[in-house]
Amino acid sequence: MVNLWLFSTFLYLIFSAFALKDPSCTIQEKFDLNGLYKKGDIMLGGIFEISYKAVPPEVTFTSKPEPWKCDSLDFSVFQWVQTMVFAIEQINHDPSLLPNVTLGYRIYDNCVKLPVALKAASALIGGLDDTITDNTCKGTPPVLAIVGDPVSTHAIAISRILSLFRIPLVSYYASCSCLSNKREFPSFFRTIPSDAFQVKAMIRIIRHYGWTWVGGIATDDDYGQYAIRNFIEDFKNFGCISFIETIPTVNQKAQIIQIVNTIKQSTAKVIVIFSSIADVTALVKETVRQNITGRQWIASEGWSTSSVLASKENFGQFDGTIGIAIRKGNILGLKDFLLEIRPKYDASNNLVIQFWERLFGCKFENSSILINNVLCNETELISGTFTGYTDVSELRAAYNVYKAVYAIAHALHSLALCKNGQGPFGNSTCADIANVQPWQLLHYLKKVNFTNNLGERVAFDENGDALAIYDIVNWQRKEDGIVHIKTIGLFDAANVGNELSLNEADMFWNPVFGTVPESVCSKSCQPGSRKANRKGEPICCFDCIPCAEGEISNQTDSIECLKCLGDFWSNRGRSQCVLKEIEYLSYDDAMGITLSTVSAFGACLSLGVLAVFIYYRNTPVVKANNSELSFLLLVSLTFCFLCALCFIGQPSHLTCMLRHVVFGISFVLCISCILVKTIVVIMAFKSTLPGTNLMKWFGVAQQRGTVVFFTLIQSIICIIWLSTNPPGPLKNTKYQNGKIIFECNIGSVTGFSSVLGYIGLLACICFLSAFLARKLPDNFNEAKFITFSMLIFCAVWITFIPAYVSSPGKYTVAVEVFAILASSYGILFAIFAPKCYIILFKPEKNTKKALMGRADPSK
Secondary structure (H helix, E strand, C coil): CHHHHHHHHHHHHHHHHHHHHCCCCCCCCCCCCCEEEECCCEEEEEEECCEEEEECCCCCCCCCCCCCEEEEECHHHHHHHHHHHHHHHHHHCCCCCCCCCCEEEEEEECCCCHHHHHHHHHHHHHCCCCCCCCCCCCCCCCCCEEECCCCHHHHHHHHHHHHHHCCCEEECCCCCHHHHCCCCCCCEEECCCCHHHHHHHHHHHHHHCCCCEEEEEEECCHHHHHHHHHHHHHHCCCCEEEEEEEECCCCCHHHHHHHHHHHHHCCCCEEEEECCHHHHHHHHHHHHHCCCCCCEEEECCCCCCCCCCCCHHHHHHHCCCEEEEECCECCCCHHHHHHHCCCCCCHHHHHHHHHHHHHHCCECCCCCCCCCCCECCCCCCHHHCCCCCCCCCCECHHHHHHHHHHHHHHHHHHHHHHHCCCCCCCCCCCCCHHHCCHHHHHHHHHCCEEECCCCCEEEECCCCCECCEEEEEEEEECCCCCEEEEEEEEEECCCCCCCEEECHHHCCCCCCCCCCCCCCCCCCCCCCEEEEECCCCCCCCEEEEECCCCEECCCCCCCCCEECCCCEEECCCCCCEEECEEECCCCCCHHHHHHHHHHHHHHHHHHHHHHHHHHCCCCHHHHHCCHHHHHHHHHHHHHHHHHHHHHCCCCCHHHHHHHHHHHHHHHHHHHHHHHHHHHHHHHHHHHCCCCCCHHHCCCHHHHHHHHHHHHHHHHHHHHHHHHHCCCEEEEECCCCCCEEEEEEECCCHHHHHHHHHHHHHHHHHHHHHHHHCCCCCCCCCCHHHHHHHHHHHHHHHHHHHHHHHHCCCHHHHHHHHHHHHHHHHHHHHHHHHHHHHHHHHCHHHCCHHHHHHCCCCCC
């Protein structure tokens, strides 16, 4: 449709240009456009969206169609029109700007319809709206530049035509980022920032509040579709789009309801809308009708400052709306100018007539507008009314119109200076101001750079875009219930790094939230967990998986867990690596204290028994049981008890070597003494038989030598073990990942096995010898006690092996200590308890007669 209109308009313009060259042409054409007109030396055009309703003509194939009928005049937009007129009048009275040059204007209403907008543009650049009947074929002077069109789609179509003639189009409201393409639109400029900057402002706000789950709605036109496309491209860098919906340009209730249902079903709490006031109104009404609350709306500049939408009726659903707004300005003298206009029934200025009739509900004679039968008398006072026309508190679009007119005026002024030899850009583009061509004005418009009387710099970048500055507004309710659109921040693209500034104290949030709302598909994964994306869903929708043991994540929303290195392990929260707990059998824990106490008590008990035996060394019980070997056995038992202490405490090179050496030698000495005692008992019994005297071959010297020999062998084994591969401290992490087991590495398995094996060999020999001698006469027989002690010893160390292998960490050492103590106590009690009982509690039996008497078989 747009291309068809472009093509037909282009052909019409060419035909008109040729027709004007013919002195005899008699073109009779009338466009019936609503407008304003004032003659000047240089004419400026204007296209505004004054009427927000238009009735299309009936299409027939038998007659020429009637023109579009525009209706429902918008008072706010008419204020923009009068702002253009005010700016032109202000320039004409300024002696420092375009002296001796009068600017005129021709302004048309586009009726919110592209065909009407194109028709208006054609009339402005071709002078084709008046009836031409004379032979001079002179129509209205063509305009040098056009201020407008406010609609992006219209601006695109019009700019394509104007670019052919290099006529500047300076829009005050068309913000589509596509218009920044200088290849397609070389003569397009605007005093409103590009939507690319509006999108950046929205992105900064959304990012500032941490919203990562957002819905998007846009109108089905160039403005909405380009904006939402740019928004998605920028937003996907840190967030996800919950849904994208399109508002139809032709109101279709079913589609509006479908959009509202999407909003209700979505979990996104933040919704961005790129739309104009006219297009979004139906959606706002349906949202209010269905009472959808708990949404944070982000409004584009197209509707963020609409007092019609920001009403008490809509506030319950749209309270707290945050909007991007055109920069507000304060134009001095505009208020008085707006109140001074008076109607003049003139076909060229019929917009003032329509405005007056709509404002006061009256009509002029010969008026085609049917309001009522009240006639306008031109004495009505505008000052007695309060509408969007008289309200100058929010001059945003009007301020852009003001800047657009002044930008064109300054470009013309530079062109005039150039002709006088004072131009800053050379003389190649100079021309007489009375004969200036649009392409010359275009050249100087690109270089416009001035500060207006409000102190704001006005300039265009290389794309023809204005400096990107936006107000951030917030919909708030005053105490009287009236909704107020309050400026709570600023976005300035030139302030790199600090583009966005917000006054958080002035922010009003929807009461449903009470504070800054949260809009995320999935809540952030806290340190100690990682994100796991859900299959088939956007990347913002994920589950939080706790890190495994030994792994951590110390950042929010980590995508992976990191393994702890070396001696480090994850803490309970899996948020940081901490030094692993070092575990060993210490003197501080309950088990260490218990084993230490039992060990010390055993040593004291052995020394106590030794003291008793020394004290009663001359008694028959002590003498009869080989007192010297008994003393040596008790000393060795004391060392056996004490060697257990070497296994308790933090391992070191010294303690690791001592514990096994002392253990091995002490137990060999102990068992050697028991074995020799057993041999002595057997030989003593054999010596009582006739013709035998074995005791002379195994006297005291031989007994001592045997003990020393057996102990020496163990000592040699220990020396070889220590010199080849000695035991040493080891940090073991195999059994428990979260702990370091500080233990003694045995070094040589062969050495350790030899020490234990040798002890076991002697214990087995001793057990067998004692077992064979258990039936010897009681008066010489110590064999049954030795047998019982060796039985305990072997049972303890046999059960020690599986318990030692299966026990983790410090319990391995505890098992070994327990075996040492249990076997030591077994020997001590089995061998010495009966003797101590007789010595201490039955002294009458501690006599030679009593011992000999027990040997009599008749008794």
